[in-house]
Amino acid sequence: MPISSSASYTDTTKRETKSHGSVFFPAACYEVDFPDVLISWHWHSELELIMVEKGRINLSVGTRQFLLKEGSGAFVNADILHMAKAADEIQGALIHSIVFHPRLIGGTENSIYWEKYLNPLINNNGYSVQLFSEDINWQREVLDRIQRAWIEIAVDKHGYEFRVRNELSEIILQLFDHQQHEIISIPQKTRRNEQRIKQMLKYIQEHYYETILLEGIAEAAAISKSECLRCFREILGTTPLQYVNQYRLLVAAQNLAETDWQISEIGDGCGFGEMGYFSAQFKKKYGMTPTEYRNRAKSRK
Secondary structure (H helix, E strand, O other): OOOEOOOOOOOOOOEOOOOOOOOOOOEEEEEEEEOOOOEEEEEOOOEEEEEEEEEOEEEEEOOEEEEEOOOOEEEEOOOOOEEEEEOOOOOOEEEEEEEEOOHHHHOOOOOHHHHHHHHHHHOOOOOOEEEEOOOOHHHHHHHHHHHHHHHHHHHOOOOHHHHHHHHHHHHHHHHHHHHHHOOOOOOHHHHHHHHHHHHHHHHHHHHOOOOOOHHHHHHHOOOOHHHHHHHHHHHOOOOHHHHHHHHHHHHHHHHHHHOOOOHHHHHHHOOOOOHHHHHHHHHHHHOOOHHHHHHHHHHOO
16 A cells, blocks of 8 residues: 555545545555645545644644644544644654545445444544543553554555554544543534535635635625635634635645646646736745755655
8 A cells, every 4th residue: 555645635526536545455654844835724434544743733623622732633423624834844744644444344235344333433523533641541452553564555465455454443442431531512603614624625626726806705604795704713723715715726736746747837727817926925925936946856765
């Protein structure tokens, strides 16, 4: 199972539909080197386990923000809006993550594993995230299991599927046993706004290469422009149009690193009608020109 170095795997619905692993073994491991890679706001039906290998990261889960230091980690539940970035962009950070579908452990949805353990965990609305610290025994054990499972997937030796499923099953059991002690009540209003944000992010990613107005973003969630602005400030800490610009730059950076398309073609395809503006905005965000970014990305392959 090859390791992916990019965590930018959202599709045009903003909800991830890329297959993590395969239909037969729905799990994949990722190595994310910040600040070269940004895990933008997204959500997926899979469960995610994160471990910080180097540096520190800021993990945002809905309106909640967490600082994860080296050696710590986190679990993000299914269908939860989240993003991550380096706490120090100069120092950077490195994380390992495993994204896996619950059916890897639960099998069919009428199994005892689904009914007794997975459903109560996945459908626990107050359990969107769990942090792991080396200072707490059961959490340290989970971190060790994440590391072993990640290595098993990456190395891909005969029989790794059994060993990975075993490690992930033990992690789920630990999460199930401790979830009642970690529940944090999230106001209904916040949940509603997070759902609205998902609808608006979906609209942005489906139309980022077109002219996007505040009215169109607001209409995607059937709310007013003022309510749209408030939702973005509350959940994402930015404005809708600032987010559009940042998302366009993220897509441009991916295309620069992963394709041989002309730079002008990439800029235009990401919604930047004027090449000079695209270059200036790109340099402001990444500290280098699009050409320099592409050359550095190719030199690292």
